[in-house]
Amino acid sequence: MDPVIVVGAGPVGLTLALALARQGVPSVVLDEGPGKDEQRPARTAVLRDDTAALVERLCSVPLAGAQLAGWRSYRRKQQVRAVAFGADEPAPVHLVQHVLTGALREAVAAERLIKVAVNSRLDSVEQDATGLTAHTRGPDGTWWRGSYLVGCDGPRSTVRKLLEIRFPGRTAVERHAVAALRAELPPAGEALLYRLPPWRGAGPEIAVRPLPEGAWRIDWLLPSRSELVTPDALVTRVRDTLAALCGGSTPPYELLDTGVHTVHHRLARRWRSGRCFLAGDAAHLLGALGTQGLDEGLRDADNLAWKLAHCWHHGESRALLSSYQAERRTCVAARLRAADQALPILRGGGGLRSYVPGGARGHDGLLADGHLGRGPLGAVPSYASSPLAPGTTPAETIVGTAPGAPVADVPVTAPDGATVSLRDRLGRGRLLVVLVAPGTGVWERRHWLTAGVMPRLAAAVAALPMTAELLVAEEYPGAAAHTVLLVRPDGHLVSALAGVRPEELHAAAEAVRGGAPAEAGVRAGR
Incomplete structure (x- = not known):
């Protein structure tokens, strides 16, 4: 088949290309x-633990960022919240x-399955029953043939405009x-x-975050109708903020970069049109109240990559692609x-809300959710209502992770005997089947691989309609011994079964892949 065309070489587009290559x-x-990218130290991103792990897995190197040690929030002079990051609160x-x-x-650059075409601006896309053709203009106008196309080309997305997809929302x-x-x-x-x-000229809100090598980023919330912010x-x-942070006197500092950041909220009406998809800022803009738009863009790439890869290798499934x-x-x-x-609660000013007991503290907690990646403003998404979710069965059991939510990152024993x-x-690009079997860590793999329920489970995994890998965990939060977890390639739990249930496991895997691939004549997916 023809390659997938990724339009845009920002973090989301590059992540998607790498995720596809790994599959x-x-x-x-x-x-x-x-x-090449413009060097702007004031343009930064906060990645939650799941998206940071995704990037590190794809790049095979630790991220060159500052892992936050803690979080403190203040209202006037009073500290209202302090969080120390650790096992219960990933940093x-x-x-x-x-960077x-x-x-x-x-x-x-090190991946042979990825070709980067620089100075290539998309200007047309034509779809047909077996693929699509894209044209770029530049020094040498070129036609590209692809199986699918994903627009990761930012807020002013050319792909979105060519597909005539509306992008409604709120400006500034x-x-x-x-x-x-x-x-x-x-x-x-x-x-x-x-x-x-409580200090002069501070404005309504200030956020201060550390960066590597002794650098910091400071954000000042501006009034909605404020005048132009001059360099002076x-x-x-x-200077006033540094003095307030350091007890009254401005410390020595080196100003690296400045700017004004405007947050828009927009959501594309559709994220798919036939063989074309939108991801990242081309599909959505968000970022108010501490939420992180890049986090969501990376999750788009992670979600879409395994679905495109499965269809690329095994034939297109309309249900699987539509589930994105x-x-x-x-x-x-x-x-x-x-x-x-x-927003109206947190940015609406004083009034009677300022005098409601506990009201201010509750508002501070709501704002912290966006910054810390918790609650409706920031928590890692769950796909509980996904069209790929299998039907309920009596064999299901309750564990510490709800179906559709990301699984806990526990140690497991891989097929080669390594603990990872x-x-x-x-x-x-494959399902993970995790058997919770306390005590297996004290035995050599050659002993427990052929003992107990393992042979039956291994046979069931080999018969699944999607490629799957069998792993063993000593324990999993809330799971009893011999619980079997079925996990999607992007780390979301499909189902937890009480014991080895080949039929239920097969049905759940069939649901994850969206049913059998479409016939060749109807694989356009429109």
Whole structure:
């Protein structure tokens, strides 16, 4: 088959190309630019633990970001929340976006299944029954033949416009003045949020986050109808804020970059048109109240990659490809709706709400959810209502992870006998079948592989309609011995079964792949 065409060489497009390559699918990345990224230290991203793990798995190197040690939020002079990151509260990673893109570009350059075409701007797409043809203009206008096309080309997406997909929403939901600087600020490694800070010229809200190598990013929430932020005014904000953070005197600092960041909320009406898809900022814009749009874009890529790979290798399934929009658009829409509902509460000023006992603290907690990746504003999405979810059966059992939610990252024993984390086995285009078997760690693999329920389970896994890998875990949160977990390639739980149930396991795997592939004559998926 022809390669997948990925339009856009930002973090989402590069992540998608790498995820496809890891599953044996070639791709062509159409990069409108020269293949280099603008160096902007003030343009940063906060990645939650799941998306940070995804990028590290694809790049095979640790991210060059600051793993936050903790979070503190203040209202005026009073501390209202303190969070220490650890096992119960995984630490987000804060990094400069061009550093992230650079790491992805290096991984792409080493991947033989990915071709990057620089200075290539898409100007037309034509679909047919067996694939599509795209044309790019540049120094040498070129026609490209592909099996599928994914628009990861940002808010002004050419792909979205060519497909005539509407992109409704709200403009300038929030505006922030932003500065990246190098200084010694207390407390080291912690992110800080000040609501109604008590010093001069602070504005309604300030966020301070550490970056690697002693750098920091500071955001000042601007009034909705504020005037233009001049360089002199921004330097004054920097000096006043640093003085307040350091006890009254401005410490030595090096200003690295500044800017004004405007947050828009938009959601594309459709994320799929035939063989063409939208992902990342081409499909959605969000970011108010601490939510992270890049996080959602990377989840788009992770969700879509295994579905495209399965169809590329085994024949197209309409249900499988349609589930991308059903799952991802539904989750992003819920996040946008939660942010839009919270905005009047959190940005509506004082009034009687300021005098309601506990009201301010509750509002601070709501805002913290967006920044920390919790609750409706920030939690990792669950696909409980996915069209790929299997029907309920008496064999199902309850574990610490609800069906559709991301699985816990527990140690597992791989087929070669190595002990690895469950998260390390994701993204390979295959299902994971995890047997919870306490005590297996004390036995050599050659003993327990042929004992107890293992032979029967291994036979059931070999008969599944999708390629699957059998893993063994000593324990899993909330799971009894001999519980069998079926996990999607992107790490979301399909089902938990009490014991080895070949028929139920087969039915669940059949549901995950969206049923049997379509006949060759109806594989266009429109």
